[in-house]
Amino acid sequence: MSVDELKQLQLKIIGKNKKCNLVAVIAIAVALVLTAIWYLISKADFRFAIVLALIEVGISILVLVIVKSLINGSDIKVFNKEFKDVFVLKYLRQRFDDVVYRPGDGIGERFVESVGMLDTGDRFSSNDYISGKYKGINFEQSDVHIEERHETTDKDGNKIESWKTIFKGRLMIFDFNKSFKANIQVSSRDFSASRLPWKKRFSKIKMEDVEFNKNFSVYSENDHDAFYILTPHFMQKIKEITKKMSCGVMFGFVDSRLHIAVDNREDSFEYDVFDPIDEQEIIGDTLRNIKIITAFVDELDLNNNLFRKGV
Amino acid sequence: MNLMHIVVALIVILLIFVLWYIATSNKLNKSVVKIDEALSGIDVALTKRYDVLTKMIEVVKSFAKHEKETLFKVVELRSGMSVKEKNEANQMMDENFKKINIVAESYPELKSNENYKTLQQSIADVEEHLQAARRVYNANVSLYNQMIVSFPTSSIAKNKGLVKKEFFEADKIKREDVKMNL
Structure with missing residues (x-):
């Protein structure tokens, strides 16, 4: 893989990552808004509503990490391997034998x-x-x-x-x-x-x-x-x-x-x-x-x- | 302060003195043993040097039978030699080594001889071992000599009849040995 191809792959990974982050932010915002509406309508205990909101944020972050690794995991693996070939192995071979x-x-x-x-x-x-x-x-x-x-x-x-x-x-x-x-x-x-x-x-x-x-x-x-x-x-x-x-x-x-x-x-x-x-x-x-x-x-x-x- | 206190104090002081005497005496004994061990290290290294130089002389003689430089000094190594005698024997080996190099300069075929080249590498390693043995010995002698002249250890050393030890000298030729061009 050339440096340009490596850069392309990196852009692809960053793009997917950004999309995941955006979706996660929207999901968290929607969940929080829905929780707030539910709290106002039902007049539930405020502390319960806060705990619920925190659980929603926590679950969203966990889902985000899992989704990111599913979507980007293999690309990141390829990137890391190719990166080391392009930027490390090449120079090791120039300097050392065998x-x-x-x-x-x-x-x-x-x-x-x-x-x-x-x-x-x-x-x-x-x-x-x-x-x-x-x-x-x-x-x-x-x-x-x-x-x-x-x-x-x-x-x-x-x-x-x-x-x-x-x-x-x-x-x-x-x-x-x-x-x-x-x-x-x-x-x-x-x-x-x-x-x-x-x-x-x-x-x-x-x-x-x-x-x-x-x-x-x-x-x-x-x-x-x-x-x-x-x-x-x-x-x-x-x-x-x-x-x-x-x-x-x-x-x-x-x-x-x-x-x-x-x-x-x-x-x-x-x-x-x-x-x-x-x-x-x-x-x-x-x-x-x-x-x-x-x-x-x-x-x-x-x-x-x-x-x-x-x- | 009654008499009892004075007696106890004197006993404590005496006990401290006896313990110090034993500890210092043991330290001096250990130092002497270490010097003897280091000296035997020099013996081993000198014997190795002697063996390799003897082999080199044989090779040189086979190449330059009629050269004046092939009249090498007879070096004798025997057990019980003093440090001075060991130094002298080593100096004679230095002179022989110098002669070997002079002859080798006039005989290019000798320098390219595989056996000679191997012996040259061996002598370099033997020299390193001799230098190591000399440094170990001199480091121990230096420590020992400092101890026996420093008060109050000097009084125990005098009691035990310990005297300053001689260093094993290094000279320029030996240092040059390890810089040979192979």
Whole structure:
């Protein structure tokens, strides 16, 4: 589908949506007028009439939502798929080799648990799974949203449930150019996700870089592997890229692969079907999201294979 | 304040002192153990470096039998070496590595030899491990040395006969090793 066809489809969806809204407004107005007339004629209890009016409005809104999803649901599905093909997949293919893009899928909760990098909280969701190769480096990534359930009791003894986001952003996995046995976790000071599982299991390691120790926590199963991975040069690179991200970042060196969690509180590659399509803005946004992947390979020099083929 | 209060106060102070002494003494013991562990890490890395360099020397000798540069230094690694001796052995390995590079420059066929290329990649990784071991050791030594000269820990260190430990030095050649052009 071309951009123009996509715009046509969007106009069709918006048109149908407007019609639905208009019909709903008329239906609500008619219902309210009829209720008012009934109230004046029957001289019923005023409070009863108000409750009746509220029920009518509520039912109308519910019907509106159902009708909208029946009328527009399939079109919105097609729009979202085509939108991601036109504005995301196309640019992913330009930048990466062997691209696999599954907007509805993500890195699984079980995998995140097995890596032991993040606590998967009480509600886990992920989408926009991408895998591919950049400068010869295999990578996988997806958006991840992890929430914690909180329950409070009000003064009447009613339990109120609320959800607190503990991580929202990107989880990326890259081939790493060194082989190592230990599990090493490096998190920036502003990485806010609580209940980090490895904090209890590993020992805290102090590096010789005072600035690095001030801004990052390093936990590892052994000192040697932590110093082997975190060379002075690599620590400098980690400091630089984390500064550029302007958010909490965590690096997990597990099974000779580098796992990066970027807690930027964003859901990347997403677009509201009712927003006007501004091609330049959307392309710019897609390229910015893609750059988050390439930046880590480029800045951390992951394609340096100096150590990969050691005997 | 009666005598009883003074005795209780003295016992409390003595107890606090004993607990502090035990805790500090254990901290120093742990630090010594960590240094020993780090030193064994250096031993492992040095042995690996020695093995790979020996293999490289063999390959180089097979290509340049008549070159003067093939007169490599004899490096001896044995158990129980002091940090100074380990440093010296490492420096000799540096010199051998320098010679290997000089010979390789004059023999393009050596540089393109698959076995040699693999060994070059290995030496880069071995160097990284040696650097890591050195940094772990030096970080532990630095912490230990700071502890034994700081009062009041210094008094316990003196009692236990603990003395400052030597650092494992890094030099320029080692840093250059990992920057080899492959």
